Amino acid sequence: MLTPAEWEVLALSLRVALASVLLSLPPAIGMGWLLARCDFRGKLLVDGLCHLPLVLPPVVTGYVLLLMFGRRGWFGPLLEVLGVNLAFDWKGAVLASAVVAFPLSLRAVRLAIEDVDPRLEGVARTLGAGPWRVFFTVTLRLAAPGLWVGALLAFARSLGEFGATITFVANIAGQTRTIPAAIYTYLNQPGGEVAAARLVWISIGVSLAALLGSEWAARRSRRFGNAS
């Protein structure tokens, strides 16, 4: 049904998107908790910085990433010492997607945590649970539907990521050519419209499946009790 080239693009896209969710969700949870539960100086500024990738043109985000993590970037020498190569590599695409997706999952996680009654956390403390245990067994558990929504948004945004990725790690088959980059490539080739159209359908299918899957997971975690 799918050609080997299409399989490669699809597999790479899913791999990059999943890895980007895994990379962006933990900091989104930490930052979401911080913004939902704590008051500190400069909170507004932190909030603004976190949302910057949402409002910046993706090309700008990609270029900043290049300045920071490119071979001759600020952290280039450090990455070289660590043996990490992001340039022209799928891991670079993951980083670009994660940065762009971060504000979306942060918003969802933060709203979900704000919805958890802080008094429930207080009760858990008086019952002998330390702050970390309360965070994992009460706060995160009750915020779970929101975490699923955040994960979906990050996944979808990563699947659609184009500008930051192509600026940061270019468009290399098998490494950084995800579905949008592949469609763009086909459209620039004479007679590539049919191949592009096939990828468009694949893209619609994957996105729809992700949407339904996330909705199902969110409903499951909202139906308390089945999990305990």
Place this chain on the structure above:
Amino acid sequence: MGRTAVPPVRQRIVTLSLRLQRQLSDFCLDVDVVCHESVTAIFGTSGAGKTTLLHLVAGLTQPDAGRVELDGRVLYCSTEGTNQPPEARRLGFVFQDDLLFPHLSVDANLRFGYERLARAERRFEPGQIVDLLEIGPLLRRMPQHLSGGERQRVALGRALLSSPRMLLMDEPLASLDQGLKSRIIPYLRHVRADLDIPILYVSHSVAEILELTRQVLVLRRGEVLAHGDFFDVASNPEVLPLLDAYGFENVLPVELIHGSEGAARCGEQLLRIPPCDRPAGTRLFIGVRADDIILAQQRPVGLSVRNALRGTITSISAVGATRLVTVDVGHKLVAKITPEAVDELRLAPGGQTWCLMKTHSLRLGPEID
């Protein structure tokens, strides 16, 4: 009431000493008291700082300064820099809303604190508490499928199973209707009688407080207005208006002479109360609202009123457009009358008067232990 495997315990003397300051939005909570009773009720109108005080004791809110000591253990001290986190204080908190964990079954809620305790620190077993509170049939249910009274019992059980050194209860019955309240109170009395756990009990209902204790701490705008036996505190002219805000109900201790005939004795004077089937010699409280007491200069004749208690007026305080007259009939009784009536009857402190009460305006209260 459910049987219980817990042997009755003699109430331990506890010492909770509190010295706390905390700036609130429009006043400063400033408390300096030592409580020795096993159950102390904190009474005050809403916004008096009662809930904040409990939160400060539990460590859920930070005081500006002060010291909290329970049985010689310092939980908080601003000068020494001691500040135990809530989980180390081991104080069981029961909130006004039950606040059960919605994602856990009743059983898992009950075990939340219990499972985090080292075996040696567990004072009760789930079975014991489940029997005491009669929540056995609910164990597999989810909190959202329980009634208000059931939820509050589970919340109480959950707190007890964390083997707390003290229970902090913040108006645990306030969100329940009257019928449910009277069904929960026996469980609280069981907890008080059977388990050796001191309780700090916040409420603005005098009737509820007297079911559990006579030791009250009255808060007004963050300050301790009075502290001690309810009957001493209630005669304090500054406390009376607070009590009156909820329709003040007098509470009189009486001794039954003949329950089914409704004959009782209050000190040396006889009273006709609603009949009950309790044995002669039973001591219990009866309640009568300040509105339901009529004052008279002489013992009336030709009236249907059965009860006339003779007493001496100790004080008359003005509360808005009414007067609260405190009469000592062996116990303090407060009657609410108009200023015109005070003038017409020439009522004044030191004078004698008769307090008239219809039998059916008397409410049977809890037995006195």
